[in-house]
Amino acid sequence: MYAFDQECLMNIIMGSMSAVIDGVRGLYLDTRYADLEIRCPGKRFKVHRAIVCPRSKVLDRECSSGFEGISTKIIQHAMFNAATMDRMPQFIYCGEYSTKAGT
Numbered sequence: 001m002y003a004f005d006q007e008c009l010m011n012i013i014m015g016s017m018s019a020v021i022d023g024v025r026g027l028y029l030d031t032r033y034a035d036l037e038i039r040c041p042g043k044r045f046k047v048h049r050a051i052v053c054p055r056s057k058v059l060d061r062e063c064s065s066g067f068e069g070i071s072t073k074i075i076q077h078a079m080f081n082a083a084t085m086d087r088m089p090q091f092i093y094c095g096e097y098s099t100k101a102g103t
Helices: 006-031 049-055 055-063 084-092
Strands: 037-040 043-047 073-076
Touching: 006 049, 037 055, 037 084, 043 049, 043 084, 049 055, 049 084, 055 073
Parallel strands: 037 073
Antiparallel strands: 037 043
16 A cells, blocks of 8 residues: 655645646537537537536536437527627636636
């Protein structure tokens, strides 16, 4: 059995957590494995259900019904504009979002 002091163990844990966080952030721009599309007037967002559903009760509820047999699921959100909807996946994937136009 390996003997780790507490500081060494914390460094290992923090390094692993950092790698996971960086991986999730990387998925924000990488839609290769996206399995959900959220549409609103003027924009479409390709996201990963395994990432967004645990962080959003609304998306979880919407994804829990009515998608049988479709490889990419589609949700329509007509009540929000593209700028507002753009902030949701930014926050879910990155933990923050920009309020500046065009970002």
